Every structure is written in structure tokens, then in C-alpha cells.
Amino acid sequence: KQEVTQIPAALSVPEGENLVLNCSFTDSAIYNLQWFRQDPGKGLTSLLLIQSSQREQTSGRLNASLDKSSGRSTLYIAASQPGDSATYLCAVRTSGTYKYIFGTGTRLKVLA
Amino acid sequence: DVKVTQSSRYLVKRTGEKVFLECVQDMDHENMFWYRQDPGLGLRLIYFSYDVKMKEKGDIPEGYSVSREKKERFSLILESASTNQTSMYLCASSLGHGYTFGSGTRLTVV
Numbered sequence: 337k338q339e340v341t342q343i344p345a346a347l348s349v350p351e352g353e354n355l356v357l358n359c360s361f362t363d364s365a366i367y368n369l370q371w372f373r374q375d376p377g378k379g380l381t382s383l384l385l386i387q388s389s390q391r392e393q394t395s396g397r398l399n400a401s402l403d404k405s406s407g408r409s410t411l412y413i414a415a416s417q418p419g420d421s422a423t424y425l426c427a428v429r430t431s432g433t434y435k436y437i438f439g440t441g442t443r444l445k446v447l448a
Numbered sequence: 449d450v451k452v453t454q455s456s457r458y459l460v461k462r463t464g465e466k467v468f469l470e471c472v473q474d475m476d477h478e479n480m481f482w483y484r485q486d487p488g489l490g491l492r493l494i495y496f497s498y499d500v501k502m503k504e505k506g507d508i509p510e511g512y513s514v515s516r517e518k519k520e521r522f523s524l525i526l527e528s529a530s531t532n533q534t535s536m537y538l539c540a541s542s543l544g545h546g547y548t549f550g551s552g553t554r555l556t557v558v
Contacts, residue, residue, distance in 0.1 A: 370546050379454075379538055379551040387545075425491075427547070434479055434498055435506065436547060440490040 338363045338430045342439035349416055350447050357411040357442045359426030364404045370436065371400050371411050372425040380425060384411070388431070416446045451475070452541050454550035461557050467526040469553050471539030479542040480522035482506075482514065484535040485552075491538065497522055529557045 339362045349355055368387045372380040384393045384400040392401040399412040423443045427436035455470040481496040493506030495514040503514050515523040534557045540547040
């Protein structure tokens with residue numbers, strides 16, 4: 337059974353720092369992996385989707401990497417801003433299934 | 449952009465009521481999902497549907513049912529609402545490459 341873990345659970349950094357959020361999964365037979373952002377009381381916004389054949393994806397200041405063999409993905413945020421404050425969720429879709437399994441998220445606070 | 453619309457942002461219902469949560473997507477996606485999100489428990493899958501009139505139980509289907517009569521609409525039904533169903537409910541749709549979520553419905557059962 338696929339399990340997804342995100343570390344750390346919470347992170348507080350000063351504005352301008354580069355930071356890394358971690359996601360690990362137990363079953364390496366994945367179809368793809370998706371990173372989401374969630375603001376308090378709101379739905380989830382998709383940030384990046386990495387297919388199992390890819391090693392990384394980039395969008396603006398965000399870069400997500402995937403290492404299937406070690407069961408890990410990282411989300412790199414460059415030059416963090418207060419507007420990046422949110423909860424970041426990692427979700428993994430295992431091969432042969434329709435559904436995603438979610439981690440419990442990393443709550444990020446960027447201080448001005 | 450795909451849009452997933454949940455009909456209500458906030459709902460307050462009484463114990464024992466039958467509750468309908470509606471979700472509509474506008475991009476002809478085959479797959480639709482209902483999750484609930486609770487502090488400390490993360491997102492848990494209630495039901496999903498991979499085609500019209502097709503449905504499968506997720507991890508926590510007890511106390512819920514679903515309906516998918518048309519491709520664009522996926523309804524979650526709480527047959528007899530209970531206080532432990534107070535939660536944030538999130539609908540998502542997918543064509544196979546990632547989810548698009550709605551903005552969520554915060555349901556309070558009193």
C-alpha cells in the first residue's frame with residue numbers, strides 16, 4: 337500500500353531564502369507525482385506534475401525533482417516571498433490506479 | 449483552463465438531514481473524485497468515478513453515496529448527516545494527467 341510522507345510538517349523562513357520541501361513514497365511503481373499549494377480554507381492549486389519518465393519539472397521559481405528508485409521528490413522554491421506562505425502537498429499516483437495518495441503537507445510561512 | 453465548480457463554499461446542516469454536495473467540471477474529464485480533508489488526517493478518498501454511472505469506493509465510503517448521471521457532474525450524498533461528517537469536502541477531476549480541484553465545501557453538521 338502506497339504511503340506518502342512529507343517532511344518537515346512546518347517551516348518558517350525569512351523572505352529571500354531558497355528552500356526545499358521533501359516528499360517520500362514507499363512504492364516506486366508510480367505513474368506520476370503532483371505538487372499542490374493550498375491556502376487556508378481554500379481548495380488545492382496544482383503547481384507541478386512530474387510523469388514517471390521525467391526527472392524534473394520547472395515553473396517560474398519552482399522546481400520539482402523525482403527520484404523513483406529512492407522514493408523521493410523535492411520541491412525547490414527559489415527566492416521565497418511572503419506570498420508563498422501556504423501548505424504544500426505532494427500526491428502520488430501509483431501505476432495501475434486512478435487515485436492519488438496525498439501526504440499531510442508542509443505548512444510554509446515566509447516572513448517579510 | 450479546466451474549471452471544477454463546487455456549488456457551495458459553506459454549508460450548515462442538521463444531524464439526520466440528507467445532504468447533497470455538487471461538483472461540475474467543464475472539460476470532459478473521465479475521472480472525478482470526492483475527498484474529505486481533516487486536520488491531522490490529510491485528504492482521504494471517499495468515492496471516485498471513472499465514467500458515467502460508474503463508481504468505486506475509496507478509503508472511507510461509509511455514510512456516503514455518489515451519483516454520476518452525466519459526465520460533467522459528480523454528486524456526493526450524505527444519507528443521514530452526522531456530526532463526525534463535519535469537514536472540508538474537495539472534488540477533483542482528471543483526464544489521466546493530474547488532478548484539478550474545486551475550491552471546496554466546508555460542511556458543518558450541528
